[in-house]
């Protein structure tokens with residue numbers, strides 16, 4: 001059992017708390033993709049829910065625990081998907097949700113955060129600036145700060161994906177996980193290493209937002225000054241030390257992929273799986289495209305983790321050179 005901050009009994013209990021609408025998501029072999037990738041590929045589809053990403057699993061845990069304590073307000077920084085998810089989970093429980101986001105986040109994400117009834121504050125900087133502002137609001141207003149990947153509920157919520165993987169797929173060799181702050185990778189990684197230890201856990205980040213991957217390889221926090229990627233959901237610069245410690249215990253590797261591979265992954269998922277995805281959700285496919293020999297003949301699971309994408313950008317990515 002990996003000695004991370006996470007706990008299998010709590011993750012099992014979380015399954016009872018999270019709204020069923022986010023759980024037991026489709027998991028299926030996608031044969032049409034396989035000739036293009038040279039390996040067996042199963043998709044874990046986390047987009048067919050009201051917030052179009054896996055973040056509803058963690059937000060349900062956060063919101064239900066907060067509601068149980070009688071508190072009524074929370075604030076978070078979000079690249080766009082956590083904010084929607086907390087908005088959804090908070091709305092159903094009568095919580096006041098404030099979301100701080102970069103004004104450069106995709107408009108579709110910002111619009112959906114507002115549509116969920118959350119109060120949205122925009123900062124004139126990137127996600128790290130939003131994190132600082134959210135912490136300042138929490139201090140000033142004396143309300144709960146939800147820190148994605150640091151707060152254990154965000155990791156253990158995402159970890160329920162791992163339970164569904166090990167309970168359903170008879171055997172797979174590798175799971176590819178998009179890596180941002182690390183809630184999903186530490187969550188799914190913890191469960192896989194605890195219950196299916198022979199399975200390889202590989203995290204995938206863009207070359208243009210490599211801070212956590214560099215940190216994993218150097219076994220110390222490495223920050224970057226900027227990011228440059230279309231995968232807005234994973235574009236952090238300052239890894240959280242406690243999350244890195246957990247990731248070091250559960251990940252077998254962390255790899256970086258080029259932007260053109262992310263775009264190719266988006267296209268493959270549209271053309272051969274009928275899936276519209278946001279760039280972060282194509283990172284796993286991008287990793288296979290960049291290193292087919294590594295995965296040849298193996299059975300790979302990739303978590304298709306979000307589909308909140310600005311349609312103008314999406315059409316540019318899928319429309320060129322056809």
Ligand SMILES: Cc1ncc(COP(=O)(O)O)c(C=O)c1O
Pocket residue numbers: 053055079081082148149158178179180181182183184185233234278280281305306307
């Ligand atoms: C679609 C999508 N993929 C991947 C990630 C990265 O997940 P994590 O921050 O848990 O590493 C996020 C984070 O918000 C996301 O929205």
